[in-house]
Amino acid sequence: xxLHRVRSVSLACSLVVAAMGxxxxxxxxxxxVNGGSGKAAAATSAQDLGGMDALVAAAKKEGKLNTIALPRxxxxxxxxxxxxxxxYGIKVEVENPDAASQDEINAIASRKGQDRSPDVxxxxxxxxxxxxxxxxxxxxxxxxxxxxxxxxxxxxxxxxNDFGGYVSIGCDAARVKKCPTTFxxxxxxxYKGQIALTGNPTKSGSSFSSVYAAxxxxxxxxxxxxxxxxxxxxxxxxxxxxxxxxxxxxxQKGETPISIDWDYLxxxxxxxxxxKGVDWKVSIPTDGVYSEYYSQAIAKWAPHPAxxxxxxxxxxxxxxxxxxxxxxxxxxxxxxMQQAGTLDADSAAKLPPAPGNGTTAFPTExxxxxxxxxxxxGWAQAVAE
Amino acid sequence: xxxxxxAARGDSLPRSSGGxxxxxxxxxxxxxxxxxxxxxLPLLVFAVVVFGLSAGTMVFGAFTTPETMPGGAxxxxxxxIASLHGPHLAALINSVELSAVSALIAAVVGLPxxxxxxxxxFRALREAALAGAGVLANVGGVPLAFAFVATLxxxxxxxxxFALRSHGWNLYSFWGLTLAYLYFLIPLxxxxxxxxxxxxxxxxxxxxRNNGASAFRYWTHVALPILMPSLLGGFVLLFGSAFxxxxxxxxxxxxxxxxxxxxxxxxxxxxxLVGEGNVALALGVDMVLVAGLVMAVQLPLQRxxxxxxx
Numbered sequence: 001x002x003l004h005r006v007r008s009v010s011l012a013c014s015l016v017v018a019a020m021g022x023x024x025x026x027x028x029x030x031x032x033v034n035g036g037s038g039k040a041a042a043a044t045s046a047q048d049l050g051g052m053d054a055l056v057a058a059a060k061k062e063g064k065l066n067t068i069a070l071p072r073x074x075x076x077x078x079x080x081x082x083x084x085x086x087x088y089g090i091k092v093e094v095e096n097p098d099a100a101s102q103d104e105i106n107a108i109a110s111r112k113g114q115d116r117s118p119d120v121x122x123x124x125x126x127x128x129x130x131x132x133x134x135x136x137x138x139x140x141x142x143x144x145x146x147x148x149x150x151x152x153x154x155x156x157x158x159x160x161n162d163f164g165g166y167v168s169i170g171c172d173a174a175r176v177k178k179c180p181t182t183f184x185x186x187x188x189x190x191y192k193g194q195i196a197l198t199g200n201p202t203k204s205g206s207s208f209s210s211v212y213a214a215x216x217x218x219x220x221x222x223x224x225x226x227x228x229x230x231x232x233x234x235x236x237x238x239x240x241x242x243x244x245x246x247x248x249x250x251x252q253k254g255e256t257p258i259s260i261d262w263d264y265l266x267x268x269x270x271x272x273x274x275x276k277g278v279d280w281k282v283s284i285p286t287d288g289v290y291s292e293y294y295s296q297a298i299a300k301w302a303p304h305p306a307x308x309x310x311x312x313x314x315x316x317x318x319x320x321x322x323x324x325x326x327x328x329x330x331x332x333x334x335x336x337m338q339q340a341g342t343l344d345a346d347s348a349a350k351l352p353p354a355p356g357n358g359t360t361a362f363p364t365e366x367x368x369x370x371x372x373x374x375x376x377x378g379w380a381q382a383v384a385e
Numbered sequence: 386x387x388x389x390x391x392a393a394r395g396d397s398l399p400r401s402s403g404g405x406x407x408x409x410x411x412x413x414x415x416x417x418x419x420x421x422x423x424x425x426l427p428l429l430v431f432a433v434v435v436f437g438l439s440a441g442t443m444v445f446g447a448f449t450t451p452e453t454m455p456g457g458a459x460x461x462x463x464x465x466i467a468s469l470h471g472p473h474l475a476a477l478i479n480s481v482e483l484s485a486v487s488a489l490i491a492a493v494v495g496l497p498x499x500x501x502x503x504x505x506x507f508r509a510l511r512e513a514a515l516a517g518a519g520v521l522a523n524v525g526g527v528p529l530a531f532a533f534v535a536t537l538x539x540x541x542x543x544x545x546x547f548a549l550r551s552h553g554w555n556l557y558s559f560w561g562l563t564l565a566y567l568y569f570l571i572p573l574x575x576x577x578x579x580x581x582x583x584x585x586x587x588x589x590x591x592x593x594r595n596n597g598a599s600a601f602r603y604w605t606h607v608a609l610p611i612l613m614p615s616l617l618g619g620f621v622l623l624f625g626s627a628f629x630x631x632x633x634x635x636x637x638x639x640x641x642x643x644x645x646x647x648x649x650x651x652x653x654x655x656x657x658l659v660g661e662g663n664v665a666l667a668l669g670v671d672m673v674l675v676a677g678l679v680m681a682v683q684l685p686l687q688r689x690x691x692x693x694x695x
Contacts, residue, residue, distance in 0.1 A: 124656045127659060203650070203656065206656075243557040244538065244557065380475060383641050384641060
């Protein structure tokens with residue numbers, strides 16, 4: 001009967017379609033890894049390409065830069081991107097602005113050789129070190145490489161710190177009678193249900209650093225983060241800890257009247273929130289001073305290798321560094337620029353005063369790893385119901 | 386002969402016109418009985434590719450070290466041990482408790498609501514209630530969390546208006562999260578139970594009453610035993626729905642109610658932990674095992690429901 005024939009034919013069709021689907025899966029990664037600009041991809045400095053002008057020309061020819069996880073309200077990235085686009089006529093794509101460091105590494109690793117792979121990343125230092133270890137990063141010496149302090153760059157130039165800041169306490173002066181300025185203040189009963197972090201410290205870098213800072217404020221050390229966990233457990237017990245993840249939106253609604261976050265973010269929010277009638281005050285707690293830098297790196301198989309290198313040159317030029325500074329972040333070249341007289345003094349004066357003349361120590365990689373393990377193990381217990 | 390055969394098999398499609406197709410040709414195209422399963426092959430291929438491969442990758446990853454570690458992927462039980470210790474275990478237990486409690490409450494509350502909806506004499510009300518349940522059952526995630534935060538959060542409308550905080554109210558707790566989950570679980574239960582309640586014949590109730598049974602006896606001896614498999618099936622569905630929920634909890638309570646889905650997210654993506662991906666995969670396998678266990682309880686009972694409600 002025809003019926004049976006139809007059935008068999010449709011069966012054969014489905015099998016063919018299924019088989020084609022499988023074959024198609026196997027073909028997706030057939031892109032050329034080096035692309036057309038093999039020379040830029042191998043360049044470890046602007047000189048390799050014949051100087052800055054040649055780099056600019058090569059980058060303009062590519063015309064595009066893939067970035068990931070750069071929120072416009074984070075350290076003035078909005079203006080940085082706009083300035084770069086205007087200056088060089090290169091389109092900057094920002095994928096998933098709110099992604100985390102691990103997402104950035106995943107995007108590079110999983111899209112090896114594809115046009116959609118990010119060209120550059122801005123990640124927590126531990127992630128830069130881990131990505132370099134996984135052989136995901138291209139070495140490149142920006143012109144200012146030698147001016148970056150020694151402890152803040154990879155010897156092989158696969159990553160270097162870009163900007164950083166201090167853990168700070170932001171506070172809605174309209175809702176809070178007296179804004180807290182130290183970790184000790186936070187335990188005051190008047191702050192019931194008001195003190196929020198930006199996320200879970202096992203996930204959010206600023207929250208993890210807040211726990212570290214709280215540890216330093218409570219007789220802990222870089223080797224011992226436990227007092228920080230104990231502090232948040234006490235905060236929880238006192239009813240002062242607010243589990244809502246703070247964002248500019250929750251601040252504006254009054255849901256998170258006190259938020260512990262990076263000083264450059266809190267300061268940036270106060271500009272943004274002032275227009276909406278929120279008086280957002282920022283202070284760096286004097287009893288728990290902790291600062292950290294993020295790191296900049298180029299993906300090994302950046303689809304736009306010249307644009308990626310030009311982006312780094314731009315970020316580490318006085319112009320790029322001053323734009324970060326304008327966003328209340330402390331650029332890594334700040335001391336060098338202060339000496340050279342290229343620092344934007346007005347923006348620098350707007351930063352919350354740095355405790356201890358701006359000379360802070362950083363924990364070593366081993367100390368951070370140990371602290372992360374301790375926080376991952378102890379956080380849930382500290383603040384759980 | 387062939388006409389009779391087709392009719393007997395219930396084939397209602399018209400035979401080919403003219404009758405020129407020879408029986409021989411039909412024979413040639415008919416698959417032997419033993420090869421009939423070939424028809425399901427596309428589905429099997431799909432299942433293997435979409436579910437099998439990912440499940441396989443998950444299990445493989447759960448038992449190996451990260452490839453990026455020096456030395457590459459090696460077999461290890463460390464991920465599993467980690468996934469069943471300390472905060473991970475606490476989160477897993479918490480997830481099971483939260484899912485079980487919220488699914489149980491939703492089942493208990495959902496049954497009378499579904500019964501009222503199904504037996505209602507107003508057709509429009511019934512349609513509206515079921516359509517509304519269909520919408521609400523799919524409301525979840527971040528929008529739901531923010532709706533609750535705006536209404537009952539620390540600075541929520543109801544919280545401030547009735548000074549609920551001084552009465553000990555805290556949305557960002559186990560019970561606050563349960564309340565948010567009920568918002569979509571109860572409608573889901575109503576949707577699941579409505580067809581089963583439709584299947585309860587009115588005659589059974591009349592027969593019971595004629596034999597002198599009270600309403601209570603009717604429910605405990607007739608209706609509930611018949612509904613039990615559907616109720617359990619609904620419970621399993623609700624449990625799974627709550628067990629796998631992530632966005633609502635992440636947006637609403639953060640880490641103050643540790644849940645296994647959030648632990649997986651923390652391990653997979655974040656700014657803090659490096660190289661925890663395989664522990665996340667082990668946690669995923671734990672979740673599959675818990676879901677499988679709950680399903681295993683329900684499956685034998687499902688068969689019984691066919692007897693009455695088919």
